Amino acid sequence: MYEDYVKIRDKYTDCLNVSQTEILDKYIDYHTSEPGTEHLPENIKKIAAELDKVGLEFREMGEGLTEIHSLSGYYESIFKNKVTPDYGAYISQLAKDNKENYAVDGGLLITWEELGDRLIEWENFINKYPKSQLIKKAKDNYHNYLLDYLLGMDSDRIYNNEEGKIYDDKREAYNTLIKKYPNSAVAKKTKELITAYDAHLPVDQIEKKINLRR
Known part of the structure; x- marks a missing residue:
């Protein structure tokens, strides 16, 4: 329904x-x-x-x-406590995600920390409801957020080519996520990304190294 x-x-x-x-x-x-x-x-x-x-x-x-x-909360107001737990969690997370615009003109409108938290929420959903009929949609959401988080956006770059390092605000956000969710798959990927950039690998090799491409 x-x-x-x-x-x-x-x-x-x-x-x-x-x-x-x-x-x-x-x-x-x-x-x-x-x-x-x-x-x-x-x-x-x-x-x-x-x-x-x-x-x-x-x-x-x-x-x-x-x-x-x-x-943003319309569907949750209609279907709360009327659907199975996986659907309830999915609808609730979409409501949170849609409270504000995500990005415009290739730049993020939420903070990098908020993007990391969204990733964790979707990772938790995937782990909790692996057999849900919504699993493909959840994985798509997770993957799209992960691409932006680890590869950056047109107007929100990860790496400062001139200085040869990850931008300070991005590194701080990454380290915060790793500290908060050390056992998450997102934290593991983030650590791989930081290690690759700190080793000054070319960008195309970094995408191959962390097995993530647009």
């Missing part, structure tokens, strides 16, 4: 994003750094209120793009 519900709701949400293109294209013009919708035109306020009634919102995605999305 959950999977069918998500599929249908996503279909209708996609339709809304198409039908409301004119409003979505102009939404960035109403942007304000202050919370709330008090600076939105009245007609946009009314639409936002109607969307909120059904658990939807205008979400600014960055680079001038706005989309209509389900509120």
